Amino acid sequence: MKLAMIGLGKMGINLVANLRRNGHEVVAYDLNQAAVTEATNLGAVAATDLDDVIAQLPTPKIVWVMLPAGKPTDATIQTFSEKLNANDILIDGGNSFFEDSLKHNELLSAQGIKFFDAGTSGGMSGANHDGNFMIGGDDAEAFKIIEPIFEGIAQEDGYLYTGKAGSGHYLKMVHNGIEYGMMQSIAEGFDVLEHGQFDYDNEAVAKVWSNGSVIRGWLMELAQSAFSKDPNLEQLKGVMHSSGEGKWTLDEALKLQVPTPVIAMSLMMRYRSMEDDTFTGKVVAALRNEFGGHAVDKK
Numbered sequence: 523m524k525l526a527m528i529g530l531g532k533m534g535i536n537l538v539a540n541l542r543r544n545g546h547e548v549v550a551y552d553l554n555q556a557a558v559t560e561a562t563n564l565g566a567v568a569a570t571d572l573d574d575v576i577a578q579l580p581t582p583k584i585v586w587v588m589l590p591a592g593k594p595t596d597a598t599i600q601t602f603s604e605k606l607n608a609n610d611i612l613i614d615g616g617n618s619f620f621e622d623s624l625k626h627n628e629l630l631s632a633q634g635i636k637f638f639d640a641g642t643s644g645g646m647s648g649a650n651h652d653g654n655f656m657i658g659g660d661d662a663e664a665f666k667i668i669e670p671i672f673e674g675i676a677q678e679d680g681y682l683y684t685g686k687a688g689s690g691h692y693l694k695m696v697h698n699g700i701e702y703g704m705m706q707s708i709a710e711g712f713d714v715l716e717h718g719q720f721d722y723d724n725e726a727v728a729k730v731w732s733n734g735s736v737i738r739g740w741l742m743e744l745a746q747s748a749f750s751k752d753p754n755l756e757q758l759k760g761v762m763h764s765s766g767e768g769k770w771t772l773d774e775a776l777k778l779q780v781p782t783p784v785i786a787m788s789l790m791m792r793y794r795s796m797e798d799d800t801f802t803g804k805v806v807a808a809l810r811n812e813f814g815g816h817a818v819d820k821k
Contacts, residue, residue: 523671524549525584526575527566528598529616530557532815533642534588536649537615537675539564543651544674549578572598576605582636583610584668591618591766599626608634611668615640615655619770620692627660627687636664637687641694644677645813652677656697658690659683699771699785702764706788708741709805716754716801725749741809748808759819760803762795763810 523546527538530552541548542565550561551569558568569575576583583606589595595618602612612635614626623639630637638659648654653676659665665683672681684690715722728746732738752758768789775782795803810816 523547523584524580525586525671526551526569526579527561527586527588528552528572528575529588529594530554530561531588531590532646533615533649535560535564536646537586537588537642537653538566539650540653540675541671542566544671546671546674549575551575572601572605581607581610582667583607584613584671585611586613586615588615588642591616591622596622596626599629603629603633603635606630606633606635609636609664611636611638611664613638613640613657613668614691615642617641617694617698617765617767618691619766620688620695623658623691624688631660631687636661638665638668639688639690640672641690641697643694643697644680646815647813648677653680655681656690656693657681657683658685658687658692660687695767695770695774698765698767699775699782702768702771702788702792703784704741705806705809706784706791706802708737708745708809709802712745712805713800713802724753740813744809744812745805748805748812752808755801755804755808757820758804758807759821760795760798760800760807761819762792762803762806763816764789764792765816768792 526549527534528551530550535557538548538550538561548566549569550558550566552558562568569578585602587595587598589598595614595616612630627637638657641656643654655672655676684693712724725746728742728749732742732746772782772786772789807818811818
């Protein structure tokens with residue numbers, strides 16, 4: 523299948539590698555020419571602008587937008603709403619707010635363009651191999667056209683068509699809220715160990731907890747990886763940045779009057795970390811860097 527990837531950042535370029543590995547033809551475009559060159563090294567075909575993207579695609583044209591949420595995604599989807607034709611397909615694989623996705627769906631549907639909001643999880647490694655995708659979109663028949671893409675690039679049982687437009691990004695929003703709470707809990711546990719009377723090897727602790735324990739999982743494996751590079755995370759400041767999805771989840775919970783105290787407190791702790799250094803903040807910052815390549819503040 524031939525499709526376009528718009529946005530070749532940390533996630534987009536890894537998706538290009540995954541798509542190419544699964545036999546898909548990719549037309550790649552980004553404002554950063556070096557990223558386009560990297561995509562061509564993976565076997566993608568470069569596009570000079572969005573018109574060139576469209577010119578290189580067969581009908582129905584399939585465009586995957588992988589850009590930061592907000593204005594970059596809004597502007598790009600607005601442009602494609604004027605350039606694509608009825609029955610063409612646009613996938614937003616970024617972490618857009620679900621209410622923005624509803625607006626994008628309304629805009630594109632008015633032109634007969636099929637819109638799918640695909641929440642993408644698994645970090646950079648998932649984008650590159652065996653990813654996880656939560657896909658909303660009003661047209662179930664149109665989803666069948668793009669389903670082979672997700673079958674190849676996702677882990678087994680690692681994609682779900684969730685129905686109505688907006689539902690994919692809504693599910694990813696809640697997923698990220700859960701992620702906030704899980705990372706905060708792991709970080710607080712290591713903070714207790716850091717202040718306790720015993721001298722633990724953090725990497726060894728994370729390793730044993732990763733093998734057979736109740737709290738084993740990918741985040742614990744990432745903790746082990748982070749501690750292997752910096753045993754006490756002395757090179758990091760405990761500043762925990764946030765991309766917004768934890769706040770969106772909390773806002774939605776408050777609107778629905780659903781109690782989410784763990785997610786709420788984990789978000790508050792991220793705000794707290796912006797003021798003073800904490801070991802909890804160091805662990806969460808290290809975990810975010812490990813799975814998503816997110817920026818860390820170093821001493």
